[in-house]
Amino acid sequence: MSDTILSLSGVSKVFDLGGGHSIEAVRDVSFDVQRNAISVLLGPSGCGKSTVLRMIAGLEDPSAGTVQLNGQEVHGPGRDRGMVFQAYTSFDWLSVRRNVEFGMKINGVPKAERQERAAHFIDLVGLTKFIDAYPTQLSGGMRQRVAIARTLANDPALLLMDEPFGALDAETRWHMQELLVEIAERAETTIVMVTHDIEEAIFLADQIVFLSAHPGQIKEQIHPEFKQGRVADKESVIARPGYGDMERHIMRLMREEGTRE
8 A cells, every 4th residue: 555645746836917917836746745754845935835835735726737635636625634834823812722622623523522632732742731821821832832733633634834933933943843753753644844944854854845946846856864764853963974965965956946036
């Protein structure tokens, strides 16, 4: 049985600007995502990373090509995909517990089950001590943990993340990256994530899909084999032979595409 959970085949996206004008954002993108893997979309600003992610989420329809999840073509949003954005999306008037339970309540999950699942995922993201706190009482990193817990509690087949740590300070970002690796291992979660940060991409990814400058096309698919699997702490990755070579290689790709914009 194939371990492929997500498959994009010949995906393109053209936006109608009106007045007979259009813009091609993404062209002929094809790649697979393996179950329980972390795949990172990387490339220069404006290359269509978020557009690809939104098509996977069903928030945009491809102009050509197909997106398939578990062998079924994606048509619109669905509960099998959960999205975490850069902006904080917690409800300020609900406690951490109620925020995490919210989606399950809307979906009709019985009270006892949603309380149990909420407690489990709140613990997974390290917020048990803050279970009855409100988002305004939490730091930015903690609020993103709430968003991740809420999304995972709805049991999506795929966790989609659009620059989820972009608004955080450097130290908090580093801790959140390590937490995401732990969550991926413990929850056996398949993740597709957009970032512009090379160091973040190398640390997190089992697969890096590097997109060219606009219109976004796949320039290279990169597998950080030097890590020999996932690594729990960032400094260990940076110290490994092969890290510097990969970082320099991706920086060259970024520079090449940056000069082509």
